[in-house]
């Protein structure tokens with residue numbers, strides 16, 4: 001179908017915004033700044049005025065939020081909301097390109113504000129230094145036209161989706177993991193929502209986070225720019241949006257595929273018999289509540305200081321490293337390597353008469369290993385509290401951290 005035909009089938013919902021604000025005009029400086037937009041018939045003065053009138057809320061100033069905020073700001077989106085309460089960490093810099101080395105330790109909102117204001121002084125930037133919750137999401141979303149989801153966890157992703165459905169705001173979605181990415185536009189008037197696709201979250205712990213599983217640094221760039229593209233198309237009312245389609249990106253094979261998505265009539269939040277009519281407890285829904293310390297307090301543990309003392313005293317301590325081989329290559333305590341997933345089938349390699357100290361990166365996986373071994377009859381196995389990162393922090397500052 002021709003672009004004009006496609007346009008007719010897509011609701012130009014920004015028309016109401018510009019109609020309501022006929023006073024939106026561009027200064028001569030803005031006309032010069034956006035000249036490469038203004039000479040395209042699909043944007044032109046009318047489209048640039050729509051961009052200026054638009055209010056986009058970006059959830060998160062991290063990996064996806066970096067290119068989203070930068071490109072939307074450069075493009076002339078008039079009002080950009082940014083929600084984030086995090087601080088720039090050194091390990092963010094590999095992909096969160098809105099932040100610089102000098103920003104480590106600063107609030108992500110402060111760091112992002114500096115970059116965005118420097119990029120485009122015409123931007124009306126609204127920062128929200130808070131965690132998005134069921135208590136604040138609806139009021140916040142009502143103040144914007146479009147929500148761009150740059151979150152990296154399931155509770156917030158479901159919260160953003162439900163709040164978008166309940167407030168009638170399009171949800172420009174993206175997610176990334178390792179070499180893979182996904183993007184779509186959810187919760188448009190006729191299109192499906194995230195819950196039409198995934199009614200239930202995966203069991204906690206089944207899907208590793210970027211911090212656990214890693215992510216190629218360019219992936220948020222690739223997916224975030226797609227989200228920015230979709231946001232701008234929605235504002236302009238141009239082209240075919242990703243509503244009703246899930247774009248699947250495989251960077252390793254460099255393949256783009258797409259799945260047709262349909263509105264699910266049984267969807268609990270946007271279907272015909274809705275069971276969710278207000279925001280819920282998303283941590284509980286995703287099974288996160290109470291899981292922050294999977295180690296628990298009942299698992300026998302040893303501190304890095306006590307382990308150091310034992311090793312210095314040449315005590316008979318067997319160090320069991322339950323990380324993955326590629327983590328062992330980064331740093332190790334010369335322990336015996338059995339990845340946590342292999343412990344059940346390889347436990348026979350261990351001598352239950354010896355004192356065993358199990359460790360991983362920060363203590364979560366090794367707690368699971370200790371738990372398993374205790375149940376299997378090992379009585380002298382202990383979890384190294386804080387993992388090898390605690391060892392690097394408090395015993396061996398020369399050891400690399402990751």
Ligand code: ZN
Pocket residue numbers: 192193194195196197264267268269270271
């Ligand atoms: Zn739905």
